[in-house]
Ligand SMILES: Nc1ncnc2c1ncn2[C@@H]1O[C@H](COP(=O)(O)OP(=O)(O)O)[C@@H](O)[C@H]1O
């Protein structure tokens with residue numbers, strides 16, 4: 001009977017219910033799209049920002065010169081090294097607190113298990129650094145654990161320098177691991193130009209870029225393989241910087257052309273150029289340069305974009321609530337006589353409310369399902385056109401959207417339900433005489 | 434024993450006394466006509482008896498219980514179990530066919546039972562129209578479906594507000610015949626009407642004017658069956 005009555009409503013009020021379904025679909029699709037984009041692309045953008053999170057690279061002077069002159073990169077012939085102990089100087093500069101992380105990097109080509117040649121990178125993972133200068137001891141835990149925060153350790157664990165004694169450990173990129181069937185806990189042998197090492201694989205990481213083909217190990221292991229103990233090739237530095245302005249642009253060309261006041265202002269502002277300048281002051285044999293002016297401002301844009309998306313989602317849900325409220329109320333109004341009649345033949349308020357809500361919720365569920373897939377399609381379009389990245393379907397989004405839609409539908413039905421409770425059969429049914 | 438008793442029942446709408454200190458006793462199995470001009474408070478009285486409205490003051494004793502004190506939900510249950518309603522406008526659900534309309538009342542009472550619903554339609558002479566939608570039925574037929582719906586849960590009392598108000602004479606007679614039949618079976622009937630012909634067939638006639646009962650008499654011309 002219940003079913004017959006609901007079917008009756010569906011046949012008769014199908015236009016209204018279709019409108020409810022469409023309203024819900026619209027709200028659900030926007031919420032789904034925005035949430036998916038926020039959760040997925042948001043992460044990816046953040047990762048991308050952090051990829052360049054090392055926004056300053058420090059290389060030996062001569063290499064910088066050679067690279068500039070001959071446009072060569074990582075050519076062993078011109079490679080020189082910087083002393084590892086010098087990196088501690090970074091803790092002493094004026095902008096030390098703006099430097100969030102840094103790590104030395106030495107990369108080289110090794111033969112893996114006597115077979116293929118692969119790239120091996122040695123670095124600090126969670127290195128505990130202590131540096132004493134003029135009687136002051138500076139301390140910092142730093143390394144690529146923070147500089148590669150987007151790494152997804154798919155099996156095993158992140159290499160932990162402080163917990164794992166010795167340095168016979170490595171992490172392997174997911175592509176390389178798949179190619180060579182390496183899993184966490186395996187032992188690999190790598191042979192470099194100055195020796196070979198047996199390394200235990202602590203974990204497999206997914207980076208989403210070329211590093212998926214690399215082996216990451218401790219700096220000391222890489223130093224032994226390349227015969228450069230106590231030295232590194234390059235350092236990655238991540239610093240919080242102020243966005244560049246006209247002064248920064250002029251200073252970047254040549255700080256010595258600035259007037260005294262300008263120089264002071266520049267020096268005491270966290271421009272990427274002034275931080276680079278101070279790094280070079282602290283490590284004269286190094287050349288520090290900005291990788292890309294980023295992070296802070298782009299991070300803010302991302303935050304603002306997310307805020308905007310959240311607002312759009314909220315607005316669309318409010319819109320859906322109002323739309324539903326309107327549709328449901330007018331639907332109940334149209335049917336007031338029928339509903340009053342049901343009361344007159346003995347239906348309780350609860351039973352009638354249930355009947356009406358079942359109709360609305362079934363329409364809403366159909367709409368939500370359609371909206372979810374529409375939203376997923378939207379998310380793909382947004383992802384591809386705006387962020388240039390596919391968007392993964394998230395189960396959590398489905399759950400959140402389902403909860404939101406039920407809330408929106410029930411919330412939107414409140415005025416109609418109140419009207420329904422107030423509906424008095426005596427008034428409606430005797431009306432007109 | 435009396436089925437129903439109104440004690441000093443009043444209903445006030447703002448300044449307007451739609452019903453003023455009405456006293457009425459209805460015995461089990463009695464057939465009463467409530468008559469009076471338009472606006473005299475007939476429907477108001479019927480709504481109060483039918484548990485669809487509460488009086489402003491006074492008591493309504495139904496089967497020994499004061500129903501003015503019951504909760505809304507209890508009132509709905511009470512009305513569902515004891516009272517069958519028939520209205521002037523036929524008030525059927527227009528997307529359900531005749532038998533389904535009868536079954537709605539069963540559904541909210543207990544369990545829909547199609548066989549029983551068909552029997553009820555048979556009693557009002559509509560067995561062969563059971564699958565018709567209200568729009569495919571004549572006014573008289575629709576009113577008979579309403580009566581079948583009112584009967585379906587075997588109420589102790591049938592309340593009919595102007596049941597023949599929208600019917601032609603032939604249909605009016607069919608409806609009155611059904612009432613006679615019900616009366617014979619022992620169902621109590623309260624029929625609101627301003628049509629003297631409909632009033633004449635009842636056992637007792639109560640007259641209302643301006644919200645007051647102005648007369649309450651046995652109908653001398655009442656005859657048990659034709
Ligand atoms: N809900 C209401 N609000 C205000 N006045 C009402 C309401 N219902 C009925 N009335 C008034 O109460 C009086 C009695 O109405 P009613 O009982 O419907 O009369 P009848 O059925 O005898 O024509 C009328 O004057 C009517 O206008």
Ligand SMILES: [Mg+2]
Pocket residue numbers: 430433475476477
């Ligand atoms: Mg009336």
